[in-house]
Amino acid sequence: xxxxxxxDTGVELLVDCGRDIAGASAPAxxxxxxxGAVRAFxxxxxxxxxxxxxxxxxxxxxxxxxxxxxxxxxxxxLGGWSGVGRTAMFAVRARFS
Numbered sequence: 001x002x003x004x005x006x007x008d009t010g011v012e013l014l015v016d017c018g019r020d021i022a023g024a025s026a027p028a029x030x031x032x033x034x035x036g037a038v039r040a041f042x043x044x045x046x047x048x049x050x051x052x053x054x055x056x057x058x059x060x061x062x063x064x065x066x067x068x069x070x071x072x073x074x075x076x077x078l079g080g081w082s083g084v085g086r087t088a089m090f091a092v093r094a095r096f097s
Contacts, residue, residue, distance in 0.1 A: 006066065008092075012058050013029055013057045013090075017054065020051055020052060022051075022052035027045050028041060028042050028057075028076070029043050029074060032072075033068075
């Protein structure tokens, strides 16, 4: 991922769920921001190479308001299972850093 700065919009967050999630409902990214608050970003399923295994979200104004480390988990319902995936992390740099 390229450098991401505080306040950036249009940043693609693409989380690989590690398995086929075609047919999943309520795809989202749960995001813990540096201050500790948790937000849910409604995502969309993405197919690549014939397999649907990614959840995609594009950031909007206010999503990356804090500098620091963001933690992300995919969240979805698939059949009778509902839950989250492994935690991924990315850094948001302060402006002019």
